[in-house]
Amino acid sequence: MKRLADHLQPGARVFVPGLCGEPTLLLRELAQDPERARGVRFVGVQFPGIGSADYLGLHPEAQQTAFFMSPSVRQGLRERRAELLSLDYPGIARHLQQCPPFDLAIGHFSPPDAEGWCSAGVCSDFLPIAWARAKRRVAQLNSSMPRTGSAFRVHLSELDAAIEADIPLTTFSEAAGGSETELRIGRLAAELVRDGDTLQFGIGSVPLALAGSLTSHRRLGLHTGMVSQAARALDEAGALDPDAPITTGVALGNASLYEWAGRHPNIRFADVRSTHDPTGLAALPRFVAINSAVEVDLFGQVNAERNDGALQAGSGGLPVFAQGALRSPGGRLLICMAATAKRGTLSRIVPSLGAQGLCTLPRHMADVFVTEHGVAQVRELGLDDRAEALIAIAAPEHRAGLEEAWRAIRNRL
Template identity: 45%
Template structure:
């Protein structure tokens, strides 16, 4: 089986039991929920916003509902105010506004990486209704998943019924996965703008990117995702040549690098999601060497293990002096999830000629982001074993091959100067107990 090949999503269900979808109006979509049945709702640029709007217009529509979603913080705000108190929503990412819902167990955050969630879907989840946003069908009756494939290939294979939102705003991408129109049970035509993602870059972020850039050589395979640091980094890499991209998410920087001649145009640049500016969604249609594939491919250990010179760049909320990285909790509050970071960090760490980089600002309003040891209110999303370099605006801590003491000293040197003496004192106390 070729894990890397795009194209039609075939054999999503027994063909004899399929027929062309029944057209329905948006207001009728909530009626498709069945008692006790699980509804799968994708996120990122594939979020079916008209479906969620109809579902939450009256809390009674979601009484006792079970919803599984991959909504992403910063791209897909998830507001449960319009959801009935008896409903249970499960997701991969916490969001700040869901704290009370999680305490009341109305929101269930799954502590899984993307590859782990693929396995969870494959082995443990039965979906009653999968909601998928697609392009209008082409002359062959194929609907493109466009800029967002995510977990949809697996979800469609596991679903009993399928509702397609045929969105006029969803671009048809030749390198994306496509689904036969006649495989949908229900079809609703919509015209809903895709989420726009644009990130301003500040001076501190630019300084971090300047420290990362020398770690990315010509010919590297780069994973950088979304955020301020990836945005700034892409701009600094325009003078590279033969760069190859393999990432969980790609944005406008993809086309900026292509225009600068920095990309290897013979390589199939791969992602599971595209999110960017309005112009990006239109322009990316014309970028030929692009594949938008499912996470069962992009994050699969076999896919990643084949990559040499794989440079993974991920962000963190805090890093301790052992090199453990917290990506999920801020001041004790859950604000995000692991996403694909554990998959890519592990791959970068073990790639021949590659590396795993974690980037973060040295400070936040409450103090230093370089801390003596992750406390009881933090989570070690990335272990110290999967990080080669930690980067702040003050430099690079090179952890690969360093002893415990050498790691601590390197990390202290990239902390904000006003916290270094305090960190050294804390490390002396820790070291005395080693």
């Protein structure tokens, strides 16, 4: 067989990596020969808005098991060709360990070294778990994939097939600069970070703005699901502890970022059983998890998944990072978001989560909330003080309505 696609069979369950580990050769082959996707169930962890893979769009009889909502998965659910599992990252890891073995796992690796070992490069989040339990294993070997010190590597002798194809890795472009709202949020969040803290944050304009406000900090550590341009900015500013390991599962950015991550002596790529281990996170002193949300209510409940009734993503790593931060000695959980949406007409601080939302984090996990209007530290506050603190960081034009709504809620408690 001369193509990766030739290993696909109707009825097979096939694990495909996501993010920068997307099997670019397989996607190119299937675009040219979509019939190979007939009857195949693709399983993988794809982030919405990142990557180009649309396995359901390849063939009307292709199927998919997904963990994040996307337009393709939404259409697949309507057509009964997709299933969406409501699992966070540790739950996905358990699923991959306990589900029936995959008929096929497709990996994306660096070319072999002199001893025949291929590196998983800058993407080690879920592939190592599925790979160990697959009946057959095939690989794309790509010189664009940096060779890293990941704990996961494969030897040529364990591959059922390998094809060399030098195709650029999947990239992600982060918006540069940021709006004044995002810059303000970044500055306020940075004031809560202390020299020597270990940080977790993801991708996007707010983390970039935060990184820009942290450049004068020193001895920061990183333990995060992915490293992006924000991590590189901290590194190049001298804000990171030069002696501390950086633990992550994947790099996400452009080719220059992948080259930086691949040569960085402190970055250690590991799968989610390490990066998202609640016991390990809790053991990190002063672990600060910094994330976003769709909306927050006056009880401190966080909705990070559903907007106006429509699922936008999944819970991902937020629940376990939140647990780790709250259990860490001196740890903090920061939820950072703009105070409004729809050009200021909709408050993202709401009286209570309604039927159109989902509770990603319950109120007993509420800690610190940041908007462009201020900071609400609510972990130890009672009901009324907590609601008052959250109203104070809402947009001024929505505060009176929130106060009135809270009085009505308070009378029914």
